Amino acid sequence: MANTATKNMRIFFSKTGRAIYISHLDLYRLFQRSIKRGKLPVWETEGFNPHVYITFALPLALGTAGVRESLDLKLIEDISREELISRFNDALPRDIRVTDAAEPVMKPTEIALSEYEARFECDNAAFAEFLSSEHIMTEKKTKRGIAELDLKEHLDILERSDGYLRFTFPSGTEFNINAGLLFDAFEKQFGTEIYTLRITRTAIKCRNGEIFH
Amino acid sequence: MTYKDKLDRILLKVQKPSRYIGGELNSVEKDPEKVTMRFAFCFPDTYDIGMSHLGMKILYSLINDVPGYWCERVYMPLPDMEEQMRRHDILLYGLESLQPIKDADFIGFTLQYELSFSNILAMLDLAGLPVYAKDRPALTPIVCAGGPCVCNAEPIADFVDLCILGEGEEVNLELMRLLERCKAEGTTKHEFLVRAARIEGIYVPSLYEVEYNDDCTIKSITPTEGAPEKVRKRIIKDFDSVFYPDTFVVPFSEIVHDRAVVEVLRGCIRGCRFCQAGYLYRPFREKTVETIEKETISLCESTGYDEVSLTSLSTSDHSEIERMLGTLATYSDAARVNLSLPSLRIDRFSKELVDRIKSVRKSGLTFAPEAGTQRLRDVINKNITEENVMNSCRIAFEGGYSSVKLYFMLGLPDETMEDIDGIADLCQKIIDLFYSIENRPKGGIKISVSLSTFIPKPFTPFQFEPQPTEDVIRERQKHLMEVVNKKRVTVSRSHFDVTHLEAALARGDRRLSAVIYSAWKKGCKLDGWTEYYKYDKWMEAFKECGIDPAFYVNRTRSYDEIMPWEQMDVLVSKEFLIRENKKAHEAVPTPNCRESCAGCGVNRCVGRPCFEYDK
Missing domain, CATH: 3.30.70.580 (Pseudouridine synthase I, catalytic domain, N-terminal subdomain)
Known part of the structure; x- marks a missing residue:
């Protein structure tokens, strides 16, 4: 061949x-x-x-x-x-x-965001409080070192209930946020551990809102 | 909560979690309801190392081919994982079932190096089992050990129920069938062990009484309850048709040897006097080129590996090496698979072979002269001349190589400072040779010298020899650093601390079980890892047990001393070892087995000469 x-x-x-x-x-x-x-x-x-x-x-x-x-x-x-x-x-x-x-059809450079679904067990009241706070500050490793990042600014919640969250974060070759960072930030801020966290990326979308294909 | 659920809670908190979850390609899952014998095969080191081990792959497939028998893989977790396991009540589990191994019928350890001994205790403890055999009265699990280190299993005698001496392809199944019968009959563990001791190759330490002389040497080793006087090593007589897996479990993460591996021959014809493997794996047996080709294709196709390695103690000693390489190259070219050939003998290094390896991958060349002078090479029976080394280097340099790695050993019997100077001289001659070649590669030559420390091992002609003391070793290392060409040669040395412990454990007796226990209690484990090795704790343990390691390490043993491993028969006679030891001190080499028979005794068992000699 x-x-x-x-x-x-x-x-x-x-x-x-x-x-x-x-x-x-x-x-x-x-x-x-x-x-x-x-x-x-x-x-x-x-x-x-x-x-x-x-x-x-x-x-x-x-x-x-x-x-x-x-x-x-x-x-x-x-x-x-x-x-x-x-x-x-x-x-x-x-x-x-x-x-x-x-x-x-599309180029990987057109990718803009990822949609995630998370299931977890934790103190629901604390998590609600966490999500409603004005800023969710975290540290993100970049090529130039560690940078401060406000997750709240980039978080778009699509659906939520106790122990369940559907949301989007920016994704792509330029700027990408790991979904796990949100839950790490919660653990850190509230001094608690989430053990049964399950995150699934359900969709990858492009700038025009279409599913990447 | 199942173990899978428990693991899901912790795995993202540890490094490289995929090695703790199983489910890799070609791993074997069986219906627990239909399993009559469960064998937890433990490699007492981490996944990355254990998964590279060929013997384990062979026995894993062999056992799993039997309906109703299930072999699982178990490795030593690194400290981050161990901490999580302990915090969440997760006992050591098998990667196939994700079930605790304490419920298995067998827990088998393969002992490849002495520095893994403390991991046996660590793993039994993590499994939720008492570490001492006497504290495990139930019939199952039976804790057993195999691999080269069981030729002297005395240091771990108190922890294991039985040892398997020699090649496991046949005896493992015999042992499993026996336990299956004993379970059905409802026998005691003791009854099982007494019966197991009647199987050739099975050593049950608790059935042997050891008496000591006042000077701590051994007075007698007495078998009881019908156990054999000498436990005979098992070997596979028909090696060409011996079981070989047609597939490997392919790990998710990268491991040390991440490739397909085909065993081309077993044993070694060379008889280097320091090399334990050279005696333990006798007799020399090889596979036919056709078998090797078949196994290569099957493994590559079922794993998807794009690299296959031909392995053995000395692959170039295969009687048909050139035809083998030709045949395999035809396949590997077509399938776009890389062929790699470790352990090539310097004196078999032909132009064709260099070209063949070069066509695959141009990495550095490695030679193992082991000693710096011809006299010392004759002492250790490394039948390589300076001319061989130079010829091989010339071919290599003309073929475009410009870096050479040389292995030497320091602290060999009868070694003098002249021999250390010899190492530096040999390096210089290679450097001079390089610059004398007109069409040499651009840039300078680089030589890396790897300087290990000689460790006397059981069942070698040097089992009687002392390892030089720390002062002597350090002085000789220092001397080499002073005389070697530092511009072109980099020298890496082995750590004295590590070789010292390995030397003590290798020729230790049963009294060392207490030392190993004490060291483990002090936190010693993963001793093969520099970052976890705690030499001071080991020395503390020796001291507390009132044992001086020098007794095992630095003492010359007389020919008539009863060795701790005297009850083991690896088919090489003690008379032969003594003969070879005497010749070593006279600096007289012994021809390799293909040239003439040195009468080691192994052909007693083969029932015919190992080779057809002309006369």
Whole structure:
């Protein structure tokens, strides 16, 4: 099979269960191995250490589940969407499932925000008070060091009840807020620990409000 | 709350959580209802190290291939995880079932290095079990140990119920079947152990009485209850058709050796006198090129690894190394998989081989002359000449290499300062050679010298030898630093503290169980990790137990002394070791096994000569 790219593809996958503990770098290697294992016709880099070439639109933080994450690759051979999906799923570990594949429409640079769903157990009154405060200050690591950040400014709450929160945070190549920071800030401010926190990224949206696809 | 739920509460608070949750590709899950024997296979070190270990992968697949038998993987958690586990009442669990291992039928430790001994105690304790075998009266779990260190299991004799000597591919299943029967019959643990001791290769320390002389040397080792006088090492006679996994568990996170691994041969023909593996893994057996090819393809395809390593004690000693590489290269080129070849012998280094490795990856070259002068290389039977080294380096330099790593050992028997000077001289000759080559690579040459300290090990011709004292070792290290070309050569030295403990444990007797217990109580664990190693605590433990490590480390043992491991038979005779020891002191080398038979005794068991000799 000649290693010549013929078609760009965007693969959509879920990362749940035990797979939430896989770091982004490890996920990258995991997909490379799965492509090898599934003998998928994916373009590899040339050179001394050839490797399967894949890129992720938006990394998912360790500990956060995702239901529609994506990665881009180049096919070197025509293969049907159905076969691509099923061969991926045969090669992947159980808790990572490819759900869809299509030619990419949007550019990863168009990504603007992520929608999350969080389930947790904590003092509900305290959490309500936390959310209603004027500022939610936290520290964020940046390339230039640690910067102060007001999460409240960027937080958009879509739905809430006791132990449940649906919200959005900015996402993208330029500016990105890890959903976990919100709960870290709560733990820090109220001197309490949330143990059963489950965060899922439910959607990635672009500047025009459309779902990234 | 299930363990999975409990783990979900803590895993985001620890480093690299994916190593504590299981569920990796190719890990084996079974229906607990249908499992009759559960084997918790413990590697007494962290996941990253343990998951790289080939022996564990082999036995894991072997046991799991048996319906009703379930082998799980268990590793030592790092302190951050241990703290969370203790805070949330999580006992040490198997990665497959996420269930506590205290409920398993077997808890088996593989002992690859002496510095993992304290981790056995730490892991048993984390499992919620008493560390002393005598405090675990129930039939299950049976705590057992295997791996090279059980050739002298005496230091851990008080903690384990039994040891498995030699290769486990057959004996492990025999042992599991026996326990299955004993469970059905409802026997006592003692009855099981007495019966287990009748299986070849099984050593039950509690069935042996050890008496000491006034000078603390051993007076006698007496088997009781029908246990054998000598426990015979198990070996696989038909190595080419021995079980080999067609797949590996592929970790989520990067581990030390993150690649497919194919074992091409077992044993070693070389007989380096310091090398325990060279004697323990005898006889020399190899797989056919066809088997190696089949296993390579199967592993790469089922794991998706893009790198495969051909492993053994000395891969280039395979009788068909060139054909093997040719065959494998055909596959690896087509499948775009990298081929890597560790442990190449310097004197087998042909032009073709260099080209072959180069076509894969251009990393540095590593040679292990081990000693600086020909005389000392003859003492240790490292049959390499300076000419071999130079020829290999020349081929390498002409092939574009400009960095060389050299392994040497310090503190060898009969070593003098001249031998240390020899290390510096050899480095200089390699440097001069480099600059004498016209088409040498651009830039300068870099030599890294790795200087380890000699540790006398059981079942080697040097088992009688002392390790030099700290003063001597430090003086020789210092001397090398003074005479070596510092511009071109960087020297890394092993830490005296670590080799000293390893030396004591390697040739220790049963009295060391008390020391290990005391050290563990003082917080010693993960001793193989510089950041966790507590030498002062270990020395305190020795002192409290009234034991001087020098007794084990720095003492010359006479040929007729009863060694703590005298009841173990690794198929290499003591007479042979004595013969080799004498030749060492005369600086007389022994030809390798392929050239002529040195009469080590292992062919008693093979039932024929290891090689077909011309005469």
